[in-house]
Amino acid sequence: MLKIQNLTSHYGRIQALHGVDLEVNEGELVALVGGNGAGKTTLLRTISGLQDASGGSVSFEGNDITDMVANKRVGLDIAQVPEGRQVFTALSVEDNIRLGAFIQKDKARIATDLEKMYARFPILKEKRNQAAGTLSGGQQQMLAMARALMSRPRLLLLDEPSMGLSPVLVMEIFAIIEELKEQGVTIFLVEQNATAALRVADRGYVMETGKITLTGSGENLLNDETVKAAYLGI
């Protein structure tokens, strides 16, 4: 479904991605783990189009989308929950969720999906009229998730959805991720919480300084000695 070949990306003269090769198949849950500054966020932003690629290619369902503008990629059913949530702080919770369906013209579908989100995240329904900036970190994460799901994505890109959350909320987020997978959503999950991510993942990649250094099934990576030492704190 998603195929990345020899992808490079720069911030000015600093190179953040050094030729990344990676693939995500339809229906898979693929995890990408790696330390601080490895380039995980840069890779996700290049996939969603927020960051320009300086070389290589990103293709989605066989089409090269390397140079497609970010706002068009939503139309391909790619959605991203960005690092740090990035909710629209001054807008209401409900407006945030509705903006997730910005390109959707079918009002009935939007209404149905909105109710679905409220059923899945009851706290958001309770706070629907509050400014998003007043929510706690965990609630903002739920909001960012709901907002992304409003576009009914077939490929969901998640950037550290568990960052800064309490253990209970982390479990809740991972439960939602598994549920989405059950429903057939293809998921590319970036996490520093490598244990949790690799446990739910079909396959995983390990990234270091802008390169993929290791790949395998989630289980194999969990048992890999170098991964254990570097990312699992074992």
Add this chain to the structure above:
Amino acid sequence: MFAEFLQFLFSGITLGATYALVGLGFSIIYNASHVINFAQGEFVMLGGMGTVFFLGLGLPMPIAILAAIALTTLFGFGLEKLAIAPARGASVVTLIIITIGASIVMRGLAQVFWGKEFHAVPAFSGDEPINIAGATILPQSLWVLGVTVLLVFALRYFFDKTMMGKAIIATSLNRDAALLMGINVKLVLFISFGLSAALGAIAGILVAPITLTNFEAGIMLGLKGFCAAILGGLGNGMGAVAGGMIVGIAEAMGAGYWVSEYKDAVAFILILLVLFFKPSGLFGKTGTERV
């Protein structure tokens, strides 16, 4: 005594409404792009001078007004397309300098095409003053106030109730996240410049019968509108409206009770005071109350 005060107040709120519209123009562009558009005053001038020009061609008043608004809106779109969009990725300071350049170009063009003379636009519905409690108000002032109130409500509706309005706010709050929603932020920028230009033009057309207009008319009106926007907290639409009223009324009172030569100084004294004591503006930038 009271009649005199009322007289100053009438002229204050008329000026204030004009500054409010100009201030709103600053706010809209600032929200969408974080650029302070120093060509905003030239949009005001183009509105007034454009109307004079189209009237001179023999067009009836309503058509001349619409044509002037359309012309100015085109300049707004052009400014974004030709000067702001190509500088994508440049710093905000660079973009602001570009708008200063654009304002000089627009003033220069106006001078070349229309000369330096002052022109009057006829009042929309006569010059017969209306008596209210011993003071008088011009029918044109009522036009200024009425249209301003209407536009403020229309804008509030647009930003609070329509998805396009919310998309513009979303873009101003978080450009990357807006892109992820599928919002075409380039288009948002384009629309914002057009909308601000149209607002500026309307302000210029409304006051032209009261204040006269020439190629430089936008400098002072632009600066006062800028003061209104800063007073209200840059980017806060309703704040800009309140700021405009404050500047307008203070100016009229200053001119009436103090010395009229210094009336222009009032706005700048106000702005210095506010920046000194409350740098985020009187109404700051809070919550969802943004136009």
